[in-house]
Amino acid sequence: MEQELTSIKKWNIIYPVYINSKKTVAEGRRVSAAKACENPNCMEISDCCSHLKIPHAVEIDKAYPRDFMQVGRVRFQLKKADGSFWNPAITSKKALMLQIAELVPKHHGRTKKQEPAVSSAAAVPAKSGKHGKKKK
Structure with a gap:
């Protein structure tokens, strides 16, 4: 178990800020705003890695150094021990971030959350209090 933890310490890290379209480059975004997704969280990133x-590990208790209110990060490993890639289509951290940013909007948690909000959007217009009174 301890050897596994030391190997995880050497894995690469993705913070959700890296692919957040609502953040600026100065705030930590690392992909273009057009390719980034809106407000990802580390569980969605974890599901995309799966x-x-x-191979990945979620660290909920860790915070982004520039903004400690942004909690959670995902550690991942691109290469196997023999040097070959786990997924031949993804050969760099940047490529992984772009793939995740593309997959997060299609995440099943996001698509289920949006359906009820759309159906409850039909609101009854409020009536004005001026109707029925005539000017003298």
């Missing part, structure tokens, strides 16, 4: 067959 989908892409990339």
Whole structure:
């Protein structure tokens, strides 16, 4: 178990800020705003890594150094011990971030959350209090 933890310490890290379209480059975004997704969280990034067959570990208790209110990060490993890639289509951290940013909006948690909000959007217009009174 301890050897596994030391190996995880050497894995690469993705903070959700890296692919957040709401952040600026100065605030920590690392992909273009057009390719980034809106407000990702580390669990969505973790699910995307699972989908892409990339070994990963979620660290909920860690915060982004520039903004300690941004909690959570994902550690991942691109290469196996023999030097070959886990997913041949993803050969760099940047490529992984772009793939994750593309997959997060399609995440099942996001698509389920949006459906009820759309159906409850039909609101009854409020009536004005001036109707029925005539001017003298």
